[in-house]
Amino acid sequence: MQTAARAMSITATPAVSLDGVGKVFRSADGEKKVHALDGIDLTIAEQEFLCLLGGSGCGKSTLLRMIAGFETPTTGQVAVRGEPVRGPGPDRGVVFQDYGLFPWLTVAENIGFGPRRRGLPGADVDAAVQRFLSLVGLERFATTFPAQLSGGMQQRVAIARVLANDPAVLLMDEPFGALDSLTRETMQHELQQICDELRTTVVFVTHSVEEAVYLADRVVVMGGGPSVGTPGHVELVLPVALEHPRDITSPEFNELKRELLAVIHGTSTAALR
Ligand SMILES: Nc1ncnc2c1ncn2[C@@H]1O[C@H](COP(=O)(O)OP(=O)(O)O)[C@@H](O)[C@H]1O
Numbered sequence: 001m002q003t004a005a006r007a008m009s010i011t012a013t014p015a016v017s018l019d020g021v022g023k024v025f026r027s028a029d030g031e032k033k034v035h036a037l038d039g040i041d042l043t044i045a046e047q048e049f050l051c052l053l054g055g056s057g058c059g060k061s062t063l064l065r066m067i068a069g070f071e072t073p074t075t076g077q078v079a080v081r082g083e084p085v086r087g088p089g090p091d092r093g094v095v096f097q098d099y100g101l102f103p104w105l106t107v108a109e110n111i112g113f114g115p116r117r118r119g120l121p122g123a124d125v126d127a128a129v130q131r132f133l134s135l136v137g138l139e140r141f142a143t144t145f146p147a148q149l150s151g152g153m154q155q156r157v158a159i160a161r162v163l164a165n166d167p168a169v170l171l172m173d174e175p176f177g178a179l180d181s182l183t184r185e186t187m188q189h190e191l192q193q194i195c196d197e198l199r200t201t202v203v204f205v206t207h208s209v210e211e212a213v214y215l216a217d218r219v220v221v222m223g224g225g226p227s228v229g230t231p232g233h234v235e236l237v238l239p240v241a242l243e244h245p246r247d248i249t250s251p252e253f254n255e256l257k258r259e260l261l262a263v264i265h266g267t268s269t270a271a272l273r
């Protein structure tokens with residue numbers, strides 16, 4: 001009974017909630033204000049894969065950085081599992097486009113870094129390293145240094161390193177943006193499988209409509225941005241109910257792509273219903 005009640009309260013608390021979130025940056029001299037985001041209300045459920053999709057400058061990275069705790073909202077509240085975000089923390093793992101690995105550590109040492117820092121016993125650190133090495137298919141590269149790996153392999157290490165901390169939320173800012181298109185497709189497929197297996201909650205920033213439709217349970221289309229004269233905001237939230245792995249050539253897939261593109265290019269009001 002007690003366990004059931006606890007399980008219910010856990011599922012009832014969203015992984016991430018954004019409540020009236022806005023962000024105004026000030027220029028270095030404090031004179032000019034940059035209204036980056038306004039009125040963002042979003043609830044992200046446990047185990048959900050959410051994509052933030054939009055063109056350059058609409059505030060995707062700023063939103064992700066506020067969830068990560070690297071930026072503070074000017075208005076509103078950001079909470080992770082019901083706790084207000086006050087700064088970065090191990091409950092949120094962040095993966096950027098440029099991998100950010102420690103070049104002086106081997107692949108295994110990079111992955112074991114977080115668990116070791118959290119004070120886990122050596123045997124547990126080793127077990128975590130083995131588990132996540134194998135999850136990203138890099139068992140043979142445990143003693144290799146990052147510089148000797150391809151971009152796709154380095155990004156696999158970065159993902160394994162973050163997942164080894166068992167974060168509540170995985171935050172990814174255009175993580176495959178620097179990869180060639182074939183590697184990128186492989187990585188999208190692998191990430192989807194890993195998140196499915198681990199049941200990880202993910203917030204994934206992309207400007208690729210296809211990437212969003214391939215990965216997301218829900219796509220949040222963002223628009224606006226200081227360069228177009230309105231603060232960044234949510235234009236549309238579109239659920240994607242297709243089975244995984246998704247067939248990017250199917251009519252259903254392409255219909256969703258068309259709908260999102262219409263919103264992004266501002267050609268459809270029907271899609272905004
Ligand atoms: N530290 C900052 N200081 C001033 N303006 C910023 C800062 N960070 C982002 N911005 C501005 O906020 C807007 C949104 O940026 P960003 O979140 O990086 O957009 P996106 O990731 O969607 O391309 C842009 O106009 C950008 O120039």
Ligand SMILES: [Mg+2]
Nearest residue numbers: 060061062173
């Ligand atoms: Mg960005």
